[in-house]
Amino acid sequence: GQIFRLEDYQPSNYLIPEVVLDFRLNAEETLVTARLQVERIARAPADAPLILDGDGLVLEALAVNGTEAEPADYDASPDQLTISRLPASRRFELTIVTRIAPSKNTTLMGLYVSSGVFCTQCEAEGFRRITYFLDRPDILSVYTVRMEADRKDAPLLLSNGNPLESGDLADGRHFAVWHDPFPKPSYLFALVAGDLGVVKDRFTTASGREVDLGIYVEHGKEKRAAYAMDALKRSMRWDEERFGREYDLDVFNIVAVSDFNMGAMENKGLNVFNDKYVLADEDTATDVDFANIEAIIAHEYFHNWTGNRITCRDWFQLCLKEGLTVFRDHEFSANERSRAVKRIAEVRGLRAHQFPEDQGPLAHPVRPRRYREINNFYTATVYEKGSEVVRMLRTILGEDAFRAGMDLYFERHDGQAVTIEDFVKAFEDASGRDLSQFSLWYHQAGTPNVALSSRYDGKEKTLTVDVEQSVPPTPSESRKRLMHIPLAFGLVGPDGTDLDYQSVEGASVENGVIHLRKRRHQMVFKGVKARPVLSINRGFSAPVTLSVESRADEQLFLARHDSDPFSRWQALNTLLTDALIAASKAVRGGKKPVFEDELISVTIDLAADETLEEAFRALILSVPGEADVAREIGRDIDPDAIHTARGALLMAIAQAGSQTFRALYERLLDNAPFSPDARSAGRRALRNTLIEFLVLDSSSPEAAYRQFEDADNMTERAGALTVLAQHFHDTDVGRAALAAFEKRYRDNPLVLDKWFQIQAMIPSAATVSLLRSLMEHPHFSLANPNRVRALVGTFSMANQTAFHSADGEGYRLVAETVAALDSHNPQVAARLATAFRSWRSLEKGRREHARKLLAEMSKRTDLSRDLADILERTLA
Ligand code: DPP
Ligand code: ZN
Numbered sequence: 001g002q003i004f005r006l007e008d009y010q011p012s013n014y015l016i017p018e019v020v021l022d023f024r025l026n027a028e029e030t031l032v033t034a035r036l037q038v039e040r041i042a043r044a045p046a047d048a049p050l051i052l053d054g055d056g057l058v059l060e061a062l063a064v065n066g067t068e069a070e071p072a073d074y075d076a077s078p079d080q081l082t083i084s085r086l087p088a089s090r091r092f093e094l095t096i097v098t099r100i101a102p103s104k105n106t107t108l109m110g111l112y113v114s115s116g117v118f119c120t121q122c123e124a125e126g127f128r129r130i131t132y133f134l135d136r137p138d139i140l141s142v143y144t145v146r147m148e149a150d151r152k153d154a155p156l157l158l159s160n161g162n163p164l165e166s167g168d169l170a171d172g173r174h175f176a177v178w179h180d181p182f183p184k185p186s187y188l189f190a191l192v193a194g195d196l197g198v199v200k201d202r203f204t205t206a207s208g209r210e211v212d213l214g215i216y217v218e219h220g221k222e223k224r225a226a227y228a229m230d231a232l233k234r235s236m237r238w239d240e241e242r243f244g245r246e247y248d249l250d251v252f253n254i255v256a257v258s259d260f261n262m263g264a265m266e267n268k269g270l271n272v273f274n275d276k277y278v279l280a281d282e283d284t285a286t287d288v289d290f291a292n293i294e295a296i297i298a299h300e301y302f303h304n305w306t307g308n309r310i311t312c313r314d315w316f317q318l319c320l321k322e323g324l325t326v327f328r329d330h331e332f333s334a335n336e337r338s339r340a341v342k343r344i345a346e347v348r349g350l351r352a353h354q355f356p357e358d359q360g361p362l363a364h365p366v367r368p369r370r371y372r373e374i375n376n377f378y379t380a381t382v383y384e385k386g387s388e389v390v391r392m393l394r395t396i397l398g399e400d401a402f403r404a405g406m407d408l409y410f411e412r413h414d415g416q417a418v419t420i421e422d423f424v425k426a427f428e429d430a431s432g433r434d435l436s437q438f439s440l441w442y443h444q445a446g447t448p449n450v451a452l453s454s455r456y457d458g459k460e461k462t463l464t465v466d467v468e469q470s471v472p473p474t475p476s477e478s479r480k481r482l483m484h485i486p487l488a489f490g491l492v493g494p495d496g497t498d499l500d501y502q503s504v505e506g507a508s509v510e511n512g513v514i515h516l517r518k519r520r521h522q523m524v525f526k527g528v529k530a531r532p533v534l535s536i537n538r539g540f541s542a543p544v545t546l547s548v549e550s551r552a553d554e555q556l557f558l559a560r561h562d563s564d565p566f567s568r569w570q571a572l573n574t575l576l577t578d579a580l581i582a583a584s585k586a587v588r589g590g591k592k593p594v595f596e597d598e599l600i601s602v603t604i605d606l607a608a609d610e611t612l613e614e615a616f617r618a619l620i621l622s623v624p625g626e627a628d629v630a631r632e633i634g635r636d637i638d639p640d641a642i643h644t645a646r647g648a649l650l651m652a653i654a655q656a657g658s659q660t661f662r663a664l665y666e667r668l669l670d671n672a673p674f675s676p677d678a679r680s681a682g683r684r685a686l687r688n689t690l691i692e693f694l695v696l697d698s699s700s701p702e703a704a705y706r707q708f709e710d711a712d713n714m715t716e717r718a719g720a721l722t723v724l725a726q727h728f729h730d731t732d733v734g735r736a737a738l739a740a741f742e743k744r745y746r747d748n749p750l751v752l753d754k755w756f757q758i759q760a761m762i763p764s765a766a767t768v769s770l771l772r773s774l775m776e777h778p779h780f781s782l783a784n785p786n787r788v789r790a791l792v793g794t795f796s797m798a799n800q801t802a803f804h805s806a807d808g809e810g811y812r813l814v815a816e817t818v819a820a821l822d823s824h825n826p827q828v829a830a831r832l833a834t835a836f837r838s839w840r841s842l843e844k845g846r847r848e849h850a851r852k853l854l855a856e857m858s859k860r861t862d863l864s865r866d867l868a869d870i871l872e873r874t875l876a
Helices: 222-243 287-302 315-336 339-358 380-397 399-413 420-431 552-561 565-588 597-608 614-621 626-633 639-656 658-668 678-698 702-710 714-728 732-745 749-760 767-774 785-798 809-822 826-836 844-859 865-875
Strands: 014-024 030-040 050-053 058-064 074-077 080-083 091-100 110-114 117-121 141-150 156-159 162-168 173-184 191-194 197-204 210-217 251-257 270-274 449-457 462-470 485-492 503-505 508-510 513-516 520-526 533-536 545-548
Touching: 058 074, 058 080, 117 251, 117 270, 141 156, 141 191, 156 173, 191 270, 197 222, 210 222, 222 251, 222 287, 222 315, 251 287, 270 287, 287 315, 287 678, 287 714, 315 339, 315 380, 315 420, 339 380, 339 565, 339 614, 339 626, 380 399, 380 420, 380 485, 380 513, 399 420, 449 533, 462 513, 485 552, 513 520, 533 545, 533 552, 552 565, 552 597, 565 597, 565 614, 565 626, 565 639, 597 614, 597 639, 597 658, 614 678, 626 639, 639 658, 639 678, 658 678, 678 702, 678 714, 702 714, 702 732, 714 732, 714 749, 732 749, 749 767, 749 785, 767 785, 767 809, 785 809, 785 826, 809 826, 809 844, 809 865, 826 844, 826 865, 844 865
Parallel strands: 014 141, 210 251, 251 270, 449 545
Antiparallel strands: 014 030, 030 091, 050 080, 058 091, 074 080, 110 117, 117 191, 141 173, 156 191, 162 173, 197 210, 449 462, 462 520, 485 513, 485 533, 503 520, 508 513
């Protein structure tokens, strides 16, 4: 297949300053008339052909300046429209009529129908499934959109921008016209037509603009959109206060649909959402759902400036909008909730999703240089590592210079399609700093490692720290350059407070941050009054792995005393991970795993420490997952040994914490009415972690079943059901709870997804056959991405033992699903296939099963470009 390369970028010979679209909406057959004002750029030759992108299109008619085009002057295929004879004048008008079939569109790209509602998804290259166009983000056009549909089926007609006019037509049809004054790339085009309920509200911007807000959902679900509306208004205010960014249209609409490939989409003035990230109430959504809704509503709204007003020159620059916007939504959530807890959750996510990507065959730089299928680059690296890079930029520049850089970026590039170089330049110019070495974070793949050792000289009062950085080789990048790595740190004294020092040599240190720029630094801190413990990479200031030569008692000390809560969690997490690695080794060697008493007691003490917030204590008790341990082991992985080792650790904590946990669990019971706020959510999170220890300690499902029955909210109900399914799935109580949950929520797809998900995580040899039977469930369907992700996605990502079952049957199940899905929805199929990305790090037997299945799959001749790309890179 064709490979697209960054170095081949060429500006287009033609621009399309204006677009008028007319849709005759009909599910089986929709007629699209596009009137394009085209302009040849001054330096293009007059006979330059105009090559428009298409994807599966049928051309009905083509006119140039109102006159039907001669067949000899153009060539139309489903994937391209090439017009070779064009008027000599630089400006002309093209009229293109295409015929599309929304109800047959199973890819969920372009115009499709979800539960009877017409909707669109155009990022990255879906617009070309609607009409022939220069479907690239550097072509910015002003859109006017006219839609016509049956009034009965589609009383609601929405598009980007502001509404212009609407009215009735003959035969029960009606129309509406929308106009978006802001030039935008085609990937931000959207329309929605259907019969939906709405929640309305208003927002007044800082400068007094009145904005009508609407969130459209299925009839009867309006109440469940209240939290999303609240999150939207808070996001709008926050962007004004924090970044000085105001909303710019008279309306802002959000539509929730149930069939959606991504989380949501930031179309100008008309965000389209996966309903999972809109609908919530206490009975049907968990606290994690509420937090996700808040974050994603904010994310898409923030795109209005970082993505829409300033967009990407080409798709290699995807992180320009995504990394930056993730950083902005992280900051928003940190502001609305607990900053430390939010940071720990982000780092756990980064390690769970981005690190394995960066350490495997799919590794790529935050700004990639080549791709075959851009849909496969909506990755943890582009999004999450991209956000970490912006975060480091702020750490290096400080808050004020960072804000000045953002202001300059907005001022300089508003209305443009730009590159990462433009972005970085704004910060260089605003701060006067040279960021060229720092920019390598965008250009080099791989997770850097920092090795560190220190020694204290009590006589000289000096602390000497040796630091060394290395960046591992990644696919097609064997030689790496040295990075600029900002490491926040503290010298923690015997009483837990940070010690001062008089001077430091060997590396530049500013505001509590060490700046590594060379391969090795030997740093000497002078005037350090007592032996400190070095607390390094505080707040996870750089997305690196650390090899610290330090004694376990120093890590325990940090876990108990560091002034930075992130570092306390980090220290404990490191110790628990090391203990689990050792225990897995023991299990594999036929021995019983043992854990240090001190490690168990520090875990329990922190969980019980009432001076700490509950959400933090819940994270303390969420010991490293099986996948985390596997990643740290890195090679010759035996998932069964890890599972046994982790089970033993949970049991050791459960037994030692028995009394404490029982009392704490009761004390945390909250009789106040439900509230989704962070404090209450933290309390529920802690109760949910405790319930697992209580049932392990008592070897009885009773306490969990009681929580399941008594819960007045989904967080505690689903939490209890998860514990029952994990540990008591083959008992009557476990089966009864699963059946009761299904009965109660059978008609609520988002909750039923949880039921599928919880079963997909059962660590049992029988889970593969359970999944096969669940795939026959009347409510299972490959056509709904949420359902596929809930069952098969969860199985592949969150069930280490069953997915990696030694007989290869877990792999077979996922491979078969991927193959079946590929002809239907290649994007979701390709994403599911990334579950195999770490296959080379498994022990021999499993590796061989995975390799065979991957090789078999990749031999098929009818693979989508999406899936072929993933398979080829995974096997390379
Ligand atoms: N809708 C996706 C996101 O916001 C892609 N832009 O990240
Ligand atoms: Zn985004």
